[in-house]
Amino acid sequence: MSPGGVGGLLAALMARAGHRVICLAGEQTAQTLRRDGIHVRSKQFGDFTTQVEADTQLGEPADLCLITVKQTALEPALQRVPSPVLGDGLIVPLLNGIEHPALLRRHYHPQQVAPGVIRVEATRSAPGLIEHGSPFTDIDLASDSAPRERLDALAATLTTAGIRTRVRDDETAALWAKLAFLAPFALLTTRYGLTVGEIRTTRRPELLALLEETAAVSHACGAPADTAAALQLYDASPPDAKSSMQRDAEAGRPLEIDAIGGALLRAAKQHTVDVPLATRLVTELADR
Numbered sequence: 001m002s003p004g005g006v007g008g009l010l011a012a013l014m015a016r017a018g019h020r021v022i023c024l025a026g027e028q029t030a031q032t033l034r035r036d037g038i039h040v041r042s043k044q045f046g047d048f049t050t051q052v053e054a055d056t057q058l059g060e061p062a063d064l065c066l067i068t069v070k071q072t073a074l075e076p077a078l079q080r081v082p083s084p085v086l087g088d089g090l091i092v093p094l095l096n097g098i099e100h101p102a103l104l105r106r107h108y109h110p111q112q113v114a115p116g117v118i119r120v121e122a123t124r125s126a127p128g129l130i131e132h133g134s135p136f137t138d139i140d141l142a143s144d145s146a147p148r149e150r151l152d153a154l155a156a157t158l159t160t161a162g163i164r165t166r167v168r169d170d171e172t173a174a175l176w177a178k179l180a181f182l183a184p185f186a187l188l189t190t191r192y193g194l195t196v197g198e199i200r201t202t203r204r205p206e207l208l209a210l211l212e213e214t215a216a217v218s219h220a221c222g223a224p225a226d227t228a229a230a231l232q233l234y235d236a237s238p239p240d241a242k243s244s245m246q247r248d249a250e251a252g253r254p255l256e257i258d259a260i261g262g263a264l265l266r267a268a269k270q271h272t273v274d275v276p277l278a279t280r281l282v283t284e285l286a287d288r
C-alpha cells in the first residue's frame with residue numbers, strides 16, 4: 001500500500017522475484033503503474049523495470065500487506081485495505097516513528113500486525129519511477145503480537161528477493177533503534193537544510209547533544225540506545241546523505257514531524273526526561 005520511494009522499490013523487488021504484487025495507490029498512480037510498471041534506478045540492484053498489478057483498493061485477500069505511506073496520510077490510506085477483504089494476511093508497516101503500530105492494531109487483528117523498520121534511501125521521482133540511492137535495503141521485523149514463525153517465513157521471502165531482513169526479539173527496541181538514529185538526523189538536516197556531512201562537522205555539538213537526549217528517552221522507554229554506535233553511523237554515512245524529511249521539506253511536501261519529533265517529545269514527557277534541544281528543533285520546524 002502506497003508505492004512511493006520505499007513501497008515502489010519493495011514492490012518492484014518482490015515482483016522481480018516472481019511474486020504477484022498489487023500496488024494500492026491513487027487512481028492516477030495506479031493507472032501509470034498498470035500501464036508502465038515500476039522502473040527502478042538503483043545503486044544496489046542496477047536499473048530494471050517490472051510489471052505489477054495496481055488498484056485504488058484491495059479487492060481480494062492477500063498474504064502480506066506492506067504499508068509504506070507517510071504517517072501524515074496513514075489514516076485515510078487504511079481505507080484502501082479493508083480488514084474483512086485482507087483476510088488473515090500479515091500487515092507490515094515500514095513507516096518511521098513508534099506510534100503507528102498502536103493505530104494499526106486498532107484497525108486489524110493484533111496477531112496480523114508485524115512492524116518493521118527499513119534502512120534505505122529511496123525516492124519516487126514520478127509515479128512508478130524510483131531512485132534507489134543507498135547500496136543497501138535492510139529491514140528489521142519485530143512484533144509483540146504476531147506469531148514468530150510468520151515473521152521468520154517473511155524474512156526468508158524478503159531476503160530471497162534482495163531485501164536483507166532480520167527478525168528481532170523486541171519490538172520496542174527495534175522501533176527505538178531506528179528512531180534514536182533517525183530523529184537527530186531528520187531534525188537537524190531539515191531544520192538547517194544541511195547534509196549529514198555538514199551536520200557532523202559544523203553542527204557536531206548539537207548532534208552530540210541531540211543523540212544524548214534521544215538515547216535518554218529511548219532508555220526510559222525500555223530500549224537500549226548506544227550513542228557512540230549512532231555517532232559512528234553518522235561519521236560513516238556518505239557526506240551528501242539527506243533524510244527523507246529533508247527531501248520532503250525541499251519538495252514542499254508535508255513533514256512527518258509529528259511521527260518523528262512529536263513522538264519523541266511525547267515519550268520524553270511521559271517519562272519526565274528533559275529534552276530542551278529536541279523541543280526547540282521540533283517547535284521551530286512545526287512553526288515553519
Ligand SMILES: NC(=O)C1=CN([C@@H]2O[C@H](COP(=O)(O)OP(=O)(O)OC[C@H]3O[C@@H](n4cnc5c(N)ncnc54)[C@H](OP(=O)(O)O)[C@@H]3O)[C@@H](O)[C@H]2O)C=CC1
Nearest residue numbers: 002003004005006025026029068073077095096120121122
Ligand atoms: N524514502 C526513504 O528513503 C525512507 C522512508 N522511510 C519511511 O517510509 C515511509 C514512506 O516514505 P516514502 O516511501 O519516502 O514516501 P513517499 O512520499 O515516496 O510515498 C508515499 C506514497 O504515499 C501515497 N499517498 C500519499 N497520500 C496518500 C493518501 N492520502 N492516501 C493513500 N496514499 C497516499 C502516495 O501515493 P500516490 O502515488 O497515490 O500519490 C505515494 O506513493 C515514511 O514513513 C518514511 O519516513 C524510511 C526509511 C527511508
Ligand SMILES: CC(C)(CO)C(=O)C(=O)O
Nearest residue numbers: 118119120121243244245
Ligand atoms: C535515515 C534514513 C535515510 C534511513 O533509511 C531514513 O529512514 C530517512 O531518512 O527517513
